[in-house]
């Protein structure tokens with residue numbers, strides 16, 4: 001059982017779709033979940049092989065991928081690097097030590113492992129990107145922060161999966177075709193060799209039969225000539241002989257052979273113990289021997305073709321021809337067997353080598369029975385080992401019990417697959433480079449106009465539409481037009497808003513100023529109110545005292561004002577108060593002189609002027625006041641009572657005491673008959 005959901009392609013080459021889920025678990029649920037998924041998916045393999053290798057490598061793959069991913073590499077690239085640097089070497093060592101795989105298939109398996117890794121990771125990546133966000137339990141860094149990177153990554157993995165699958169299927173089909181072709185070729189050659197050897201033996205058997213028939217009716221004197229001629233006609237016969245009924249050689253060809261033979265001891269000339277003699281005599285027919293070592297004339301490995309010479313139903317002798325076995329090499333040449341590392345071995349019914357290609361290191365008469373194994377890569381043909389190399393082996397046997405083995409190196413099949421995969425890998429690199437270029441251009445086509453648009457929209461310069469919009473698509477041109485329009489409106493609105501804010505600010509400032517003024521002024525007379533006057537004068541007074549400079553405090557009150565109010569009404573009273581204030585402002589306008597409405601009809605003046613100047617102006621004021629208030633052409637005469645305290649020496653008086661004292665001086669003036677000034681100097 002294989003819980004990897006394998007999709008067999010060719011031989012051991014299968015796509016392990018199940019691994020995709022393990023990678024997906026790593027992407028969405030993290031390492032512990034992926035390890036559990038990996039354990040489940042390799043459980044079947046573990047159960048079958050009792051080997052934890054698959055789980056260990058899978059775990060290593062997951063850990064390395066995660067580690068690389070945390071360093072900013074995509075899972076796809078991480079997987080590729082893993083297989084290149086760790087996975088392939090480890091698998092190589094494992095497969096090599098496990099010895100379960102012929103080394104001829106090693107490259108193929110390693111390339112397949114790598115492609116498999118790329119494929120299932122690409123599939124997992126694609127699924128990951130279309131999964132709802134809620135399925136992603138672990139946050140992953142984005143595959144690429146730039147638009148270019150994202151377009152490239154997504155388009156790359158989406159084109160890679162189909163192309164990888166198509167490439168694998170096509171190469172698998174290619175390998176199958178190559179396999180069929182090579183296996184067909186081997187069997188065709190084996191079959192041809194079967195027919196040729198059959199015909200060869202049959203022909204020589206016929207020749208020996210004919211010879212025996214002719215010898216039976218020919219005078220014995222002509223036997224030697226007949227034999228020599230036959231051997232000349234059929235050079236495939238290395239030697240030929242005629243033996244009499246007792247098994248003694250009476251004639252031989254070629255002549256040189258027979259001359260040598262004749263020099264042998266008498267018993268050496270007997271072939272009565274040889275199968276080819278006994279069987280021919282016993283069966284009164286022809287016979288084809290298996291391989292044996294000749295004697296008498298050298299010690300060649302030979303095959304003997306013999307026939308009984310029958311005269312009047314009685315065997316009178318045996319004619320025999322020994323086949324020249326090395327001449328079978330023509331068979332090899334005729335079938336191009338030497339090419340492509342192909343080998344030919346022919347054995348007889350006793351598995352003795354009749355003929356073997358030189359590269360097999362087999363000698364004629366050696367016993368050869370190939371042990372064959374079935375191989376996953378080659379379903380239609382067996383594999384065998386010869387001289388510690390693997391060979392595909394096709395065999396055929398003829399009716400003489402001969403076996404014909406044609407062998408070929410398995411690379412011929414795996415080469416097609418491996419070559420195709422390598423071509424695919426290189427094309428993939430090419431496609432990747434092309435993709436990089438195209439997506440780079442594509443993303444620039446998108447981002448450039450947007451950048452231009454943003455630059456244009458954020459610059460303070462012109463509000464005109466973008467002049468050079470050649471690079472823009474029509475959609476972007478439309479958006480750009482609308483944005484420019486919106487921006488113009490916005491700028492207009494902004495300008496109006498600015499103006500309004502400016503106006504309002506000015507108004508507010510004026511209002512504030514006025515409020516400030518109002519808070520300091522008396523509403524009727526616009527003189528300083530009592531609170532502000534006290535505040536300012538307190539400071540001035542303490543400064544003057546500190547510096548011991550003269551300061552004068554003047555407090556005055558309109559005399560009998562109640563009468564004016566009572567007789568003429570409050571509005572007229574107000575007018576009188578205002579005219580007093582105006583006169584005060586007129587006469588007490590020196591620097592550091594403050595004038596205040598200190599109460600209802602009470603006024604205060606602080607001055608730093610000389611007392612002479614002050615008293616003079618006070619008198620001028622009092623005199624002007626009598627005529628200052630005119631209502632409906634009638635003068636309302638007014639007088640004031642005043643208290644004046646000049647501080648010129650005693651600077652120890654507090655401000656409160658100062659005011660109390662001035663007030664007392666004012667009341668002194670009132671008490672003493674009004675319209676006067678009580679002046680005190682301290």
Ligand SMILES: Nc1nc2c(ncn2[C@@H]2O[C@H](COP(=O)(O)OP(=O)(O)OP(=O)(O)O)[C@@H](O)[C@H]2O)c(=O)[nH]1
Pocket residue numbers: 557558559560561562563565569570571572573574577599600601670674
């Ligand atoms: N029209 C008007 N009258 C005010 C104002 N403030 C105070 N008065 C009046 O001023 C008068 C002050 O009167 P009194 O304090 O009795 O003193 P007087 O009549 O001026 O007499 P003597 O101060 O003793 O000379 C009151 O009748 C108040 O109502 C004001 O702002 N307007």
